[in-house]
Amino acid sequence: xxxxxxxxxxxxxxxxxxxxxxLRTQVxxxxxxxxxxxxxxxxxxxxxxxxFLYFNTFQTLLGWHVGEVALLGAVVSFTFGLAELFGSGLDxxxxxxxxxxxxxxxxxxxxALMQVASNEFRMRRLGRMTQGLLMFLFALHxxxxxxxxxxxxxMLVFGIxxxxxxxxxxxxxxxTLCFWTxxxxxxxxxxxxxxxxxxxxxxxxxxxxxxxxxxxxxxLAFGLYMPVCYLLGRPQPLGxxxxxxxxxxxxxxxxxxxxxVFWRFGVRRYQSAGG
Amino acid sequence: MAAKTTTMxxxxxxxxxxxxxxxxxxxxxxxxxxxxxxxxxxxxVRDLNILVERGEMIGLIGPNGAGKSTTIKMxxxxxxxxxxxxxxxxxxxxxxxxALASHIxxxxxxxxxxxxxxxLIDSLLLLRHLYHVxxxxxxxxxAHMRAMLDLDEFIHTPVRQLSLGQRMRGDLxxxxxxxxxxxxxxxxxxxxxxxxxxxxxxxxLEINRTRGVTVLLTTHDMDDVEALCPRMMIVDHGxxxxxGPVTGIRERFGGERTLIAQIDPADLATLPRGGENQPIxxxxxxxxxxxxxxxxxxxxxxxxDALPAHELVAWLGARIRLRDVTFEEPDIEDMIRHIYEDxxxxxxxxxAVSVG
Numbered sequence: 306x307x308x309x310x311x312x313x314x315x316x317x318x319x320x321x322x323x324x325x326x327x328l329r330t331q332v333x334x335x336x337x338x339x340x341x342x343x344x345x346x347x348x349x350x351x352x353x354x355x356x357f358l359y360f361n362t363f364q365t366l367l368g369w370h371v372g373e374v375a376l377l378g379a380v381v382s383f384t385f386g387l388a389e390l391f392g393s394g395l396d397x398x399x400x401x402x403x404x405x406x407x408x409x410x411x412x413x414x415x416x417a418l419m420q421v422a423s424n425e426f427r428m429r430r431l432g433r434m435t436q437g438l439l440m441f442l443f444a445l446h447x448x449x450x451x452x453x454x455x456x457x458x459x460m461l462v463f464g465i466x467x468x469x470x471x472x473x474x475x476x477x478x479x480x481t482l483c484f485w486t487x488x489x490x491x492x493x494x495x496x497x498x499x500x501x502x503x504x505x506x507x508x509x510x511x512x513x514x515x516x517x518x519x520x521x522x523x524x525l526a527f528g529l530y531m532p533v534c535y536l537l538g539r540p541q542p543l544g545x546x547x548x549x550x551x552x553x554x555x556x557x558x559x560x561x562x563x564x565x566v567f568w569r570f571g572v573r574r575y576q577s578a579g580g
Numbered sequence: 581m582a583a584k585t586t587t588m589x590x591x592x593x594x595x596x597x598x599x600x601x602x603x604x605x606x607x608x609x610x611x612x613x614x615x616x617x618x619x620x621x622x623x624x625v626r627d628l629n630i631l632v633e634r635g636e637m638i639g640l641i642g643p644n645g646a647g648k649s650t651t652i653k654m655x656x657x658x659x660x661x662x663x664x665x666x667x668x669x670x671x672x673x674x675x676x677x678x679a680l681a682s683h684i685x686x687x688x689x690x691x692x693x694x695x696x697x698x699x700l701i702d703s704l705l706l707l708r709h710l711y712h713v714x715x716x717x718x719x720x721x722x723a724h725m726r727a728m729l730d731l732d733e734f735i736h737t738p739v740r741q742l743s744l745g746q747r748m749r750g751d752l753x754x755x756x757x758x759x760x761x762x763x764x765x766x767x768x769x770x771x772x773x774x775x776x777x778x779x780x781x782x783x784x785l786e787i788n789r790t791r792g793v794t795v796l797l798t799t800h801d802m803d804d805v806e807a808l809c810p811r812m813m814i815v816d817h818g819x820x821x822x823x824g825p826v827t828g829i830r831e832r833f834g835g836e837r838t839l840i841a842q843i844d845p846a847d848l849a850t851l852p853r854g855g856e857n858q859p860i861x862x863x864x865x866x867x868x869x870x871x872x873x874x875x876x877x878x879x880x881x882x883x884x885d886a887l888p889a890h891e892l893v894a895w896l897g898a899r900i901r902l903r904d905v906t907f908e909e910p911d912i913e914d915m916i917r918h919i920y921e922d923x924x925x926x927x928x929x930x931x932a933v934s935v936g
Contacts, residue, residue, distance in 0.1 A: 330697040411658045414681040
């Protein structure tokens, strides 16, 4: 038990150092980095503006007001940016396989997944997180009546943490596919970018089967959307009880565990087939 | 911790077969191959038996696709063997891959493990944490490597700006900072100039002598093997063709060496001419034959048991004036071809079987 804990601490400190190497590489080109972050900020801001285009014409969307959809979109944007930032190593895993660098990773005495995850850290993702944060504040301005409680604050943290975990787990699933073929990396993008888009709107606009998939198969709605409903005081999808939102970290943990098992299976397959 | 024995690497009938999907021709064939792949099995390594003692320096040579890197991957635990047993430094490489990783160092000549955009020193410092090396031990090793490999002249330069030779020195240091007992080197001198090669070889001999590091080297360059390894193995088509001392290997399997002589133009004119207007040297000693060469050169191929090289030079020099002489050694591909053509090792194997 104690060795397990010290193992985790030393892994975390190593992760920090490996990320540090990536940061040092990127700050060598400061102007480049600043332009990158700012461009990404603008692009994500434009994506987000669709919400206001819609509400320019219509008053409500299935009972949701502009401030509520704006808050949902902001939380999703921030969460997705966080996942993109910490998942950039997984996102670029196909490069590692293509260049034959996974052998080197297996030749080191520390965990393979940790090395892959820390192999890249794309700081321009900060642009999306900044956009999410600013729009969150703006949405609060549009929702003067929103009453905050401790449970709601906790739920905000749950939503961001669970949502980011599930997005990262989707990236891990995409990375794992690279053990079989590097030609299908777009498959994960359907779930990441597509999932982000789907999550940005009230779930009830989609049909029930589609809702169920995002609630129980790839539980982005369970992990991210339900906590946001809770803090907005909106009814939960498919008539689920409001308290179910407290289970969002559990849904995230389960999905991440499945992705991890699949990853281990992929590593074993690599070791018998040689990539 | 595994018990210390005198054996570093031991394999018993180590084999690896890959199942590879065959692609059917055409668009529909390609689609069918995805749903219903036609598999064929390719044998990369077959019944390999290796025994390497601690402190040995051993060369593993063979042409491309011979199974060298598959073997190394199984010895490091990166690949699971299809069958057979393997023990490295007391570990089962596949089951105890991460534990074994702390005891071995690996250098790929064509791929660096250093962080490309950062100064060399950053990588060397980070490796301490990747390998959990105690701080004092790491500092000691780093100081030692800096001195032995003269790293200081470029240690603050980003790796991408280093010359190939400098980068290789950096990679060697990186592979040795955690005190590995065993060092795998894959083509460590590929692409290097003569001076850089000599320097790397000198360093490898030194760490083998002073630190007792066992070195397993794969290479195309027979000179590497002759400079470093008392013993070598030749593999081809996944099988071991030869395992034994390096001295005498060229005499045994190398076939002929070639003497290339630059003839003084005045004397060249006096020589009789044969086909394609080649100058002919007459009355060659037994075991020496003339092979085609560019004028004003004359090339003589000879086996080592025919006569010593200097005697052939003297014999030739007594007849015509020579400007210069050089020798060409047979390369590895020649040797392997020779081994096949003469079925040399198969005969030996049969003898061994009948004796055993």
